[in-house]
Amino acid sequence: MNKTSFAYTTYIATTPEKLWAALTTSEFTKQYFFGREIVSDWQVGSSFKLMNKDKVEHYGEVLVYEPYRLLTISWSVKDVEVERMSTVTYELTPMDATVKLSLRHEELLDKDIRKDEGKIEGFNNGWPVILSNLKSLLETGQTLAAF
DSSP states (O other): OOEEEEEEEEEESSOHHHHHHHHHOHHHHHHHTTTEEEEEOOOTTOEEEEEETTEEEEEEEEEEEETTTEEEEEEEEEOSSOEEEEEEEEEEEEETTEEEEEEEEEEEEGGGSOSOTTSSOSHHHHHHHHHHHHHHHHHHSSOOTTO
């Protein structure tokens, strides 16, 4: 199977410190990641978990941790046949009163990208909703009403 990746960039009116906190603390992730909590001590080599209540939905390892600039984690992908790992990278670039947030989700398979944009299925449809929710939360204090 061919490996593929998904990239998404957004610009958020915030500081790198606030955006970093939103990406790495459960207090924030619960608000924009549809109730999910991210759990880690954020040391390179440590584990991370994305929890939905008491259930682990995704897990992985912290690969790169450079506060306010770069975070790379391995990310579990559950398939019917097997569970496999992919890689998610968040890159923060300060731009005056704005932060450019670039996300790359790599080591995906073609089937992880869904063509039906009317549903929130597939990483190409899910990540934009999550990051739009994050942007709205940081800029307005509220998540998007549609979700």
